[in-house]
Amino acid sequence: MSLVKGFTKGLWRENAVFRLLLGLCPALAVTTSAVNGLGMGFATTFVLVCSNIVVASLRKVIPARVRIPSFIVIIASFVTVVQLCMEAYFYDLHKALGIFIPLIVVNCLILGRAEAYASRNPLLPSVIDGAGMGLGFTLALFVLGSVRELFGVGTLFGVAVFGAGYQPLILLILPPGAFIVMGLLLAGMNRIEEFRK
Amino acid sequence: MEQVYLSSSPHIHSGASTPQIMRAVIYSLLPACAAAIFFFGVPALAVLLIAVLGCMACEVVCQRLMKQPVTLNDGSAVVTGILLGLNLPPTSPWWMTLLGAVIAIGIGKQIFGGLGYNLFNPALVARVVLLISFPVQMTRWTAPTPLRYGVDAVTAATPLGEWKTAVMLTGRLPEGLQGGTFSYLVGNMPGCVGEVSALALLGGAIYLFRRKILTWHIPLSYVASVMILSGLFWLVDPGKYPDPLFHLLTGGLILGAFFMATDMVTTPVSPGGMILFGVGCGVLTVIIRLFGGYPEGVSFAILLMNAATPLIDRYMRPRTFGVVRQGGAR
Incomplete structure (x- = not known):
C-alpha cells in the first residue's frame, strides 16, 4: 500500500469513528461543541502518532507476550505529556474535557493501531498511518461536535449562527443527543458510500 | 391429485387488521379531542391538526426516502399524531408541534423500520425530546376557558x-x-x-x-x-x-x-x-x-x-x- 493511501484510508475508508466504530467513548462523551471535538481529536492524534513511532521503532525488541502492557505504558506516557501540556496552555479545554484526557490511554483506536499496524510495520508507514487515523478521528469528532453545537446551542465555535429567535434543541448536547446524532451521521455515511459504489 | 395443506394452529383469524384497529383507536380518541377543544379552544385544535398532518407528511416523506411502500392508509401515523397532540400543552408553538411530529415518525418509528418494529412509543419519544429540549414551552400551561374563545389565555400551573x-x-x-x-x-x-x-x-x-x-x-x-x-x-x-x-x-x-x-x-x-x-x-x-x-x-x-x-x-x-x-x- 502506498504511503498516500496509508494516510487517506484513515480519513474516510477506514475512518475510526464512522467506519470502524472505534473510540466511541470520547466521540460520544466530549463532542458537546466543535472546539471540544477538535481538542480531543488533536490530543488523540498526538498520542497516536507518538505511540506509533515508539511502538514501530521498538517492535523487534518488545517480547510478544508482554506487548499489550508495553503498548499501554508507551501510550500512557504520551497521554501524561498531553495532559500536562493542556493543563498548562489550554486550561479551559482541559477543564471541559476533564476525565476524558487521561482516558485516552484506553482509547481502543490507539491500542488497536499499535497492535494491528505499528507493531508489524516499519517506522515511516506507521507514522503515516497514525497521522491519517488520528486526523480522521479528529474530523469525525469535529463534525459530531459541530452538529451538536449548531443545533443544540445554536452556535459554532461559540459564535451565534441563527437569529435570536432560535430555540436550541437542548437534547442534542445531552448524552442521548450524542447517540442520536451519531446514528444519523452513520446512516448518512452509509448512504454516501452506497452512492459511490 | 388433490392438494392437502398442513399448517399449525391457530386456524381461525379474527379478521382484525391494522387499519381497522387504528380506525377504532382514532374513534376512541375523538371524545378527548372534543373535550380538549371545548376547554382550550382553537389553540388545542391547531396543536392537534399540526401534529396529525405533520405525522402523516413525515410518514410519506420517510417511506419515500427509504424506498419503502407508503403505508399511510393503515392509519398508524394519524394515531401517533393525535396522541402527540394530546400530549402537548395547548400553548405549543407551531414549530414545536411540527418538530415533535418529525421526531415521532422519523426517529421514533421509521428509523426502526416502521410500524411493528419501533422499540418505543413514537408519540412519547417526541414528547420527551421536546420536554427535555424546550422546558419553557413545554410547561407553559393555560387555564381552561370553556367556550369562551378569543379571550386571552391566562397562564396557570397544572x-x-x-x-x-x-x-x-x-x-x-x-x-x-x-x-x-x-x-x-x-x-x-x-x-x-x-x-x-x-x-x-x-x-x-x-x-x-x-x-x-x-x-x-x-x-x-x-x-x-x-x-x-x-x-x-x-x-x-x-x-x-x-x-x-x-x-x-x-x-x-x-x-x-x-x-x-x-x-x-x-x-x-x-x-x-x-x-x-x-x-x-x-x-x-x-x-x-x-x-x-x-x-x-x-x-x-x-x-x-x-x-x-x-x-x-x-x-x-x-x-x-x-x-x-x-x-x-x-
Whole structure:
C-alpha cells in the first residue's frame, strides 16, 4: 500500500469513528461543541502518532507476550505529556474535557493501531498511518461536535449562527443527543458510500 | 391429485387488521379531542391538526426516502399524531408541534423500520425530546376557558406542578389546590391538550374494551399500582403527599395507562408480562412524581418500561402447549 493511501484510508475508508466504530467513548462523551471535538481529536492524534513511532521503532525488541502492557505504558506516557501540556496552555479545554484526557490511554483506536499496524510495520508507514487515523478521528469528532453545537446551542465555535429567535434543541448536547446524532451521521455515511459504489 | 395443506394452529383469524384497529383507536380518541377543544379552544385544535398532518407528511416523506411502500392508509401515523397532540400543552408553538411530529415518525418509528418494529412509543419519544429540549414551552400551561374563545389565555400551573412547587418550597401540600375532584373528572384544569378530561378518555377506553382492542391487564395494573403506592405515601403523611384520587385524575395517568401504555407494538404480549409492565409503569410514575425533578412521570415511566419490554417478553414466555416443564411433572 502506498504511503498516500496509508494516510487517506484513515480519513474516510477506514475512518475510526464512522467506519470502524472505534473510540466511541470520547466521540460520544466530549463532542458537546466543535472546539471540544477538535481538542480531543488533536490530543488523540498526538498520542497516536507518538505511540506509533515508539511502538514501530521498538517492535523487534518488545517480547510478544508482554506487548499489550508495553503498548499501554508507551501510550500512557504520551497521554501524561498531553495532559500536562493542556493543563498548562489550554486550561479551559482541559477543564471541559476533564476525565476524558487521561482516558485516552484506553482509547481502543490507539491500542488497536499499535497492535494491528505499528507493531508489524516499519517506522515511516506507521507514522503515516497514525497521522491519517488520528486526523480522521479528529474530523469525525469535529463534525459530531459541530452538529451538536449548531443545533443544540445554536452556535459554532461559540459564535451565534441563527437569529435570536432560535430555540436550541437542548437534547442534542445531552448524552442521548450524542447517540442520536451519531446514528444519523452513520446512516448518512452509509448512504454516501452506497452512492459511490 | 388433490392438494392437502398442513399448517399449525391457530386456524381461525379474527379478521382484525391494522387499519381497522387504528380506525377504532382514532374513534376512541375523538371524545378527548372534543373535550380538549371545548376547554382550550382553537389553540388545542391547531396543536392537534399540526401534529396529525405533520405525522402523516413525515410518514410519506420517510417511506419515500427509504424506498419503502407508503403505508399511510393503515392509519398508524394519524394515531401517533393525535396522541402527540394530546400530549402537548395547548400553548405549543407551531414549530414545536411540527418538530415533535418529525421526531415521532422519523426517529421514533421509521428509523426502526416502521410500524411493528419501533422499540418505543413514537408519540412519547417526541414528547420527551421536546420536554427535555424546550422546558419553557413545554410547561407553559393555560387555564381552561370553556367556550369562551378569543379571550386571552391566562397562564396557570397544572395541579401536579402546583403541588410539586409547594412541596419543594414548604414541604407541605398547598393550602387549597385549585379545582376539586369534579373539575379534575371533567377536565376543567390546566394541563396537556388531551390529558385533562378523565371522563372523555374513559369513554373512549370503554369503546376500545368493547371492541376487544384493549385488554384490562395493562390499564388496570398500571392504575392500581399508582393508586396503592401513592395511597401508602398518603396514609403515612397526608399533609405532604396528595391522595390517590388526585394522582389518578390530574396529570396524564389515564391518557397514559389506557392509550399510551397499551400500544400493541411496544408492550409485552403475554398477560403476565402485561401485568408486570403495568406495575412497573405505576411504580416508576409514583417515584418520579413524588421524588423526581419533573412533576409528571407518566411519559418517562412508559418509555422506561418500553425499553424493558423485550426482556419481559423473554422471561414471561407462556408455556408451549404440550411441553412439560423441566423438572416438573414426571
